[in-house]
Amino acid sequence: MFSYDTRSALASAADLVNTAPDARTGRYERLPDVAALRSFVERWGWTGPIPLREDELDRVHAVRRVLRGLWDLAGDEAGTVDLVNRMLRDAAVLPQLVRHDDWPYHLHGWNDGTPIAERFLAEPAMGMVDVVRADALDRLRHCAAPDCAGVLVDFSRNSSRRFCDDGCNNRLNVAAYRARRA
Template sequence: MIFAHDTEMALQAAVALVNSAEEPETLQTVADLDAFLRRFGYTGRHDRDEAELESVRRVRPRLRGLLAADRDGAVEVLNAMLAEARAVPRLVRHDEMDWHVHAVADDRPLAERILVETAMAMIDVVRADEMSRLGVCADPDCDGLVLDLSRNRSRRFCSTTCGNRAAVAAYRARQASR
């Protein structure tokens, strides 16, 4: 593990949320949002309505900007996010999670909590000088983000689909050159 568990989960959630805007759009319904929250262990307030879904969808460009920024740019963006939310970090323990950091109250809007949790996770990334763990998919037809938590820093594609597409294209190119 490169980062603390809550940091890795927040980063994975942010990348998945940003990539949900790629075609095909995968965050279209409140049920999709419910599944996203279960997958990444989000707790606290969840209104389960269209307004909440839209507010979460609207934070994706801002998260993309943070995750794709250079180190100094990321600091500027995450500091702004934390200041806007008046974040006050505190340690909490709930469900099956041991002590971890929350920085806004559980009753704050979901979109705000997602932004703040991502900003808090990015603090660890910046401090560890690990910005190279974040990048854009190596598939030339994809703009998805990649979070590489592997030891050897070998992850290049945002999804298995993009990796498979690249492998098939490389195979066909080799076959055509024979």
């Protein structure tokens, strides 16, 4: 349904949103320092020179809050479009076809000198353009586990994904099994 770039951009955005602390659920801050941010960037395979400074972490935390809005507005097409357009402007997106490493030509919305916070803003915004155009905002979901504040993007064929990647599905299955056995 969506290109690799769109899937990767939105999956990494959901993962970034899910690094935020949540007092209600007891989730701790998963990006407490630059080392954790560097690990996140490497895990998602972001390419090019990526200078990470202490002040960059605060900017990434701010972008994370903006990205959360994509999920909070998912039922509101006009609100989502406004947010996506603001993200594209704020990140000063200048789409360019690029080829690097072993990748075929694909679209980047930045140059190599762009700070990671702006990249984290630009990539999901460009991915959301595809989601809005496909009338697929219902693919952006909050985790169905009652004790989780996580978000997810459902790329399954039958649109059946309900849980984030934090083990919520397993936790609920174990609880249901134990309840049946009791």
